[in-house]
Amino acid sequence: MSLLHPDRLFPAEPSTRGLTRALFQSVESLPIVSPHGHTDPRWWGEDPAFADAAELFVIPDHYVVRMLVSQGVPFAALGIGSGAEPDRRTVWRTFAAHYHLFRGTPSRLWIDHALSEVFGIEARLSADTADAAFDAVGDCLSRPEFRPRALYDRFGISVIATTDGALDDLAQHRAARDSGWSGRVVPTYRPDAVTDPDFEGFAGNLDRLGEITGCDTGSWAGYLEAHRARRAFFATMGATATDHGHPTARTADLPEAQARALFDLVRTGRASAEEAETFRAQMLTEFARMSCEDGLVMQLHAGSLRNHSDAVFRAMGRDRGFDIPRRTGYVEELRPLLNAVGMDGRLRLVLFTLDESTYARELAPLAGAYPGLRLGPPWWFHDSFEGMRRFREAVTETAGFHNTAGFNDDTRALCSIPARHDVARRCDCAFLADLVVTHRLDEDEAFALAPLLAHDLARDTYKLGEDA
Amino acid sequence: MSLLHPDRLFPAEPSTRGLTRALFQSVESLPIVSPHGHTDPRWWGEDPAFADAAELFVIPDHYVVRMLVSQGVPFAALGIGSGAEPDRRTVWRTFAAHYHLFRGTPSRLWIDHALSEVFGIEARLSADTADAAFDAVGDCLSRPEFRPRALYDRFGISVIATTDGALDDLAQHRAARDSGWSGRVVPTYRPDAVTDPDFEGFAGNLDRLGEITGCDTGSWAGYLEAHRARRAFFATMGATATDHGHPTARTADLPEAQARALFDLVRTGRASAEEAETFRAQMLTEFARMSCEDGLVMQLHAGSLRNHSDAVFRAMGRDRGFDIPRRTGYVEELRPLLNAVGMDGRLRLVLFTLDESTYARELAPLAGAYPGLRLGPPWWFHDSFEGMRRFREAVTETAGFHNTAGFNDDTRALCSIPARHDVARRCDCAFLADLVVTHRLDEDEAFALAPLLAHDLARDTYKLGEDA
Amino acid sequence: MSLLHPDRLFPAEPSTRGLTRALFQSVESLPIVSPHGHTDPRWWGEDPAFADAAELFVIPDHYVVRMLVSQGVPFAALGIGSGAEPDRRTVWRTFAAHYHLFRGTPSRLWIDHALSEVFGIEARLSADTADAAFDAVGDCLSRPEFRPRALYDRFGISVIATTDGALDDLAQHRAARDSGWSGRVVPTYRPDAVTDPDFEGFAGNLDRLGEITGCDTGSWAGYLEAHRARRAFFATMGATATDHGHPTARTADLPEAQARALFDLVRTGRASAEEAETFRAQMLTEFARMSCEDGLVMQLHAGSLRNHSDAVFRAMGRDRGFDIPRRTGYVEELRPLLNAVGMDGRLRLVLFTLDESTYARELAPLAGAYPGLRLGPPWWFHDSFEGMRRFREAVTETAGFHNTAGFNDDTRALCSIPARHDVARRCDCAFLADLVVTHRLDEDEAFALAPLLAHDLARDTYKLGEDA
Structure with missing residues (x-):
């Protein structure tokens, strides 16, 4: 018995299933385009073995950790925090x-996929099979064929983006390129x-940004110039x-003098919560303008309340599964930015949400x-079978397919990348098949759309050019 | 090959599809009742040929225009605005x-339906077939059989409502009636x-309202009386x-003295945004009272942020596809109106929303x-297959069928009227069939409900009397 | 012909239906655990005949009354209020x-189920069958076999919870136990x-609480102590x-001095709406702390705007179908409580909502x-086929099954209890079957989960111990 059924995620109704299968076969082997994610650049620069x-x-996967913690398993038993199981x-x-x-x-689907496809394990994980799986992995x-670069090749990835701080020297990217x-x-x-302004060490970070760029980050003009310089540097390293x-x-488009005064206030660390929010809002519009100038695609991931539990944050730090979505608005919020550059043909802004009620509305x-x-694919908790179905059902009738951005795996779990793209391709093919069997789309159109959703839209949205 | 499959929008599962088909056949030929829409009264008064x-x-359909613009087609290339392609x-x-x-x-479904059913075109529209379709249309x-009145007859319409400003003389309605x-x-x-108060030319409009009615629209009492007079005039022209x-x-029910003072303020043009909102809120309650008195059915279309893009509004004017829905509440908001007249047996208020999260909640x-x-049918972006399904699934269990208002096509696109009713009837029959095959409803009940949803509820809700 | 089809609520697709049927058969006869509801304690203490x-x-069922009223049936015709039909x-x-x-x-499903299963009626209710049904019931x-205790036994209930005011002497519970x-x-x-503080007679209720417990409910410390005493008394009577x-x-966690001052203000009856809300918010955190101490499971039912119509409330009182849900937030709102005791392994808080947009978000x-x-089952308007489906589809991918609380019937309608559990079991089995046929779950796992959802989770969540 295999952990993976070949028809997984395909609709049960036979005619729909048959068409879904045919559509999926047409895209199953396309290269993986991964334009947004959180793999560790060190993997690509140094190609280390996993332990x-x-x-x-387990340990770095906050989806896994949060579920276990929610059912009473202590962080320490998962090898995290003080007294961590060694x-x-x-x-x-x-x-x-x-x-x-x-x-x-979805964690179950991703892990089963990785155990089966990457490590050849076919017994369902349980207390009984734990040791055998641990040994096999x-x-x-x-x-050597399980080192990061070998997995990249084996997974059929054609390009992968990491996510990097503004102060990063991109040394690992350079190492990968030079290797x-x-x-x-x-x-x-x-x-x-x-x-x-609420980020830990904000003031020091501004100083460091000035050092790196040679710009005067004590002034509004110099600060914006420093961003332009760093963006240009990232672009030379391949960033799109x-x-x-x-x-x-929230976005804002303040008159220049007000923006300057707000920056001066924010630098002092004495800005109120509202002023800090206005500064972030203003910066989104500034970045949209820069995107028009330098062509870098802008992504906005809005709506997560980070570190909901003070106790968990103090003891375990960030990214431990305690970031919680909240109600998020886009209509009034994006209006200042869109009034500034929304009709500028050079803008490319990809929107993500954790509030599904905003999809159709x-x-x-x-x-x-x-x-x-462009609409980014279902994000985080919604990157799942039902989440993807809700996304397509809610947005397609108003925005069509061409205003969506293709799939992002958005993961820091390397072995889950093929699994996530597999799920997305299956879900999209099932959605297309349903349109065909209910005669909302012709069959040839579904076969034209399937590779668009599986591959082309991601490459085009993020200006990634042709596959090598 | 036809553009239209006879089983379109019917569920794929064979037993459900069979029953859907039978239900649809029982309502397919019922007259079209169109109690809310935006066809041009001139079509009915003058019966002109379309060009x-x-x-x-294309040009007047903001669904079509917005999608093309969203993918980079300039307004001018669509024959709109400065430099418009002639x-x-x-x-x-x-x-x-x-x-x-x-x-x-849904635009695809509507246009295919019109091309096929109205103009006999059976080739899918594309660059290759563009000229042939243009010529055929x-x-x-x-x-003469493609003039508006002939199309009305051919479409099997039994009554159609237009939407007309308070200052309109309804001359086209008179011409149609006298013809x-x-x-x-x-x-x-x-x-x-x-x-x-935020409408362009509000103060002048008040003066004009006074002239037309002979009421003193400089006073609160006279202003209300002017509305009563115009409503009575509309009723004599057939309005229901x-x-x-x-x-x-938002609604309000201010004490009379406060309402009067608010009107005096609003007339000056110096009302704040909040005061203008309160005035609109108060007027909804006044209109609800008038509905109880004169029997006109009241419709509320709430929740659209009009003209989201300043640039598009300045260059192209209203109704260009840049009206965006936003989060809308009804519970606290309608309470003043409902406390005033909600239990009055004479009130008939049809509610529409662009915020689907309010359906069930x-x-x-x-x-x-x-x-x-009564609940109006899915409005605007939600007047679609998935939108209609979500509506029925979300409201039926709490409100039943009899608290819904039947279908509105709500369109300014004449040739889409049969297509929109066709979609609505198919969706409702599919919903009923699903209730039957899952044994939540008996088959005879579904056959009793199908004509209710397709025809009777609209006629009854809007007090339109019997078909001629 | 029976009112009840054996396959009701099972999916139409044959393979899914077959598996749903098998899963349902495995749980159909499990005892009913009813950990939250509103049956009248007098039924259990005195075992009276229904009239x-x-x-x-009809008369006590606000689902039934509200629907009839919404279609113009007067309260009086339903035997309610002044001039009530005798x-x-x-x-x-x-x-x-x-x-x-x-x-x-769902009312239709529940009533059909009760008429058929409890009273042996198989003709659909209508004007024609009204008298026969009235006589048969x-x-x-x-x-005697239709008295409450006999019905409890016949329904296969293993435990049922009532909902009782803090000032209640639980005499009926004592009578039932002693019987x-x-x-x-x-x-x-x-x-x-x-x-x-907004409850009718709040100040007098505080006095009464002091008398019952011998605590000084004029002081914050004494007031909290009185709650502890009552909770302990309820626990001795079986409460869990x-x-x-x-x-x-909303929750709050004020410094002790502020909480004390707020209590002193609230007692005077001069607290503002905002201060009353803060007091309620503070009390939720206090109760969460007490739950950690005494082990009573805490339930929060948030988001209903009670008595929306002033006129109905004045004339008919509470619980007449005019409580309306409204938008409800949990993320910022629960944070003070969760920062206080959210990581305390002793806390058990079951959350209910009327705002489905919060399920996934x-x-x-x-x-x-x-x-x-733990997440409580779909509440009130959402305790229905579509409501249950939306719940499972929205929460399972993020919270799994084990963070849900099992089913509550939450009813004051005794004869609907088996119907409601029947619907819930059927819906959950259909959901599980769908996971299996789409290969998201193995068949043996579905058979392991079905009794968990039908029975075990409710018993475990509410610490109800083993069935007798």
Whole structure:
């Protein structure tokens, strides 16, 4: 018995299933375009071996950690925080014994896919099979064909983007490029640490930005110039995009003197919460203008309340599964930015949301009108079978397919990349097949759209050029 | 090959499809009742010929224009605004060459339906077929049987409502009535221009309202009396309803002295945004009272942020596809109105929304309690296969079928009227069939409900009497 | 012909239906665990006969009343309020003549189920069958096997919780326990009347709380101590849970001195609306702390705007179908409480919502992270086929199954209890079957999950121990 059924995620109704299968076969082997994600640049620069199954599947995966914690498993038992269990096999056994908690979740699909396709494991994970799986994974990881670059090649990736701070020197990207390896790894400019007044160490980060660029980041004009310089540097290293993680989608377009005064205030660290929010809002519009100038595609990931639990943040730090979505508006919020550059043919802004109620109400209407907008794929908790279905059902009738941005895997879990693209391709093919069997689309059109959704839109949206 | 499959929009599962087909056959030929829409009264008063396919399908259709603009087609290439392409065939070719953008959208279904059913075209629209379609449509339009009144008859319309400003003299309605033509065209009282202090020319509109009615619109009492007079005039011309397009659903019920003072302020043009909103809110309650008195059905279309792009509004004017829905509340908002007249057996208020999250949470609970409320069909972006499905799934369990208002096509595109009713009837039959095959409803009940949803509820809700 | 089809609510697609049927058969006969509801304790303490069908199915059922009122049936015709129709058969006839209004609603399913399964009636209710049904029900009700305790036994209930005010002496619970009857009826501590400053008679209620407990409810410390005392008393009577009905989910965690001052203000009756809200918010955190201490499971039912119509409230009182849901937030709102005790392994907080847009966006992410949180089943208007489907589809991928609380019937309609559990079990089995046929879950896993959802989770979440 295999962990993976060949018809997984295909609709049960036979005629729809048959067409879904045919559509999927037409796109299954297309290269993976990964224009947004969080793989570790060191993997590409140094090509290190992974240590063990717990390091690969449990400890860094906040989807996995949060579910186990929610059912009473202590962080320490997962090898995290003070008193962390040091033995990786023990951590793995804890995970395996609780694997039933993931029934019905995308984590289950991704992990089963990776165990089966990457490591050749076909027994369902449980307390009973934990040791065998741990050993099988460990055995593989000691071999060169399981190092990151080899996996990149094996997965059929044609390009992968990392997400990198504004102060990053991109040394690992340089190392990857200089290594002679044929993979294409591009950085993404993510400047939150120097644009969000609430970010830890904001003032020091501004100073560092000045040092790196030689710009006077004590002045508004110099600060903007420093961003331009860093964006240009990222572009020379292959970047085609920037990314902006904001608590809300608010934008502003202040008169120059007000923006300057706000920057001066924010630099002092004495800005109120509202002033900090206005500064972030203003910066989104500034970045949109820069995008028009330098051609870097702008991404906005809005609506996560980070570190909801003070206790978890203090003890465990960021990215431990306690970032919670909240209600997010886009209509009034994006208006200042869109009034500034929304009709400028050079703008390319990809919008992401954690608030699905905005799909049909706000995002599809906006993307179906403004030429510069594209809708990013379902993000984070919604990057799943039901989430993808809701996305297509909610946005297609208003925005069509061409105003969507193709798939992002958005992951820091390397082995889940093929699984995530597999799920997305299956879901999109099922959606197209449903349109055909209900006679909303002709069959030849579905076969034309399937590679668009699986591959071409991502490449085109992010200006990634042709596959090598 | 036909553009239209006879089983379009029917569920794929064979037993459900079979029952859907039988239900649809029972309602397919019922007369079209169109109690809310935006056809041009001149069509009915003067019965002019349409010029060409671009005038009919592209230039005035903001669904079509917005999608093309969103993918980088300039307004001018669509024959709109400064530098507008003067050649209609060229405009049509641009549209046809981009017809793939509409895959999966209702516009595609409507246009295919009109091309096939009205103009006998069976080749899918594309750059290759553009000229043939343009010529075929043009050839038809030159013939008398493609003039508006002939199309009305051919479409099987039994009554159609237009939407008319409070200052309108309804001359075209009079002309239609006096022409001896048997069609029934009724006006709808839409007073936004004289109730919304933010409307262009509000003060002048008040003066004009006074002149027309002989009422003193400089006083609160006279202003209300003027509305009563105009409503009575509209009723003599056949109107059975009023319509109110508001940015929110806020209502108010101020003490008389406060309302009078607010009117005096608003007349000066110096009201704040909040005061203008309160005035609109108050007027909704006044209109609800008038509805109780004169029996005109009240419609509320709330929640659109009009003219989101300043640049598009300045260059192209209203209704160019840049009206964007926003989050809209009804529970606290309608409470003052409902406390005033919500339990009055004479009230009939039809509620529309662009915020689907309110279907199950707010609107169905309200309509399932207050005797005067009915839920309008899915509006605007949601007037589509998925939109209609979501509506029925979200509201039926709480509000049933009898608290819904039947279908509105709500269109200014004459040839899309049969297509829109066709889609609505198919969707509703599919929904009923699904209830039967899952044994939530008996088959005879589904056959009783199908004509209710297709025809009777619209006629009854809007007090339109029997078909001729 | 039977009112009930054996395959009701099962998906139409044959392979999915077959598996749903098998799953349902495996759980159909499991005991009913009813950890939250509103049955009248007098039924259990005194075991009285019900009077007639109108008393059983119409007059106290606000789902039924609201629908009839919404279609113009006066309250009085339903035996409610001034001028109430005194003849129960006449009330029943009115109901039966309007039974078609319930097509597509859960009330229809519940009532059909009760008429058929409890009273052996197989003719669809209508004006024609009204009298026969009234007589058949009446005939049954005169027999001992249709008294509450006999129905409890016949329905296969293993435990049922009532909802009881903080000032209640639980005499009926004592009577039931002392009667020698084997049924298990447990109270639930619902303190709204002594925690909500807007509750009618709040100040007097505080005094009464002091008298009952011997605590000084004039002081903050004494007031909290009084709650602890009452909770302990309820626990001795079998309670395992508390319940809190709040207009919002706001919580607060004020410094002790501020909380004390707020209590002193609230006691005077001079607190503002905002201060009353803050007091309720503070009390939720206090109750969460008490739950950690005494082990009572905490339930939060947030988001209903009670008594929307002033006129109905004045004339008919509470619970007449005019409570309307409204937009409800949980992320910022619950943060103070969760920062206080969210990571305390002893907390058990079950969250309910009337705002489905929070399922995927807020509630599943929260419950999928914090160990103390569980998601209650779809509440009120959403306790229905479509409502349950939306719930599972929206929360499972993020929160899994084990962070949900099992089913609650939450009803004051005794005869609907088996119907409601039947619907829930069928819906959950259909959801599981769909996961299997789309290969998101293995078949053996579905058979492991079905009894969990039907029975075990409710028992475990509410700490109800083993079935007798």
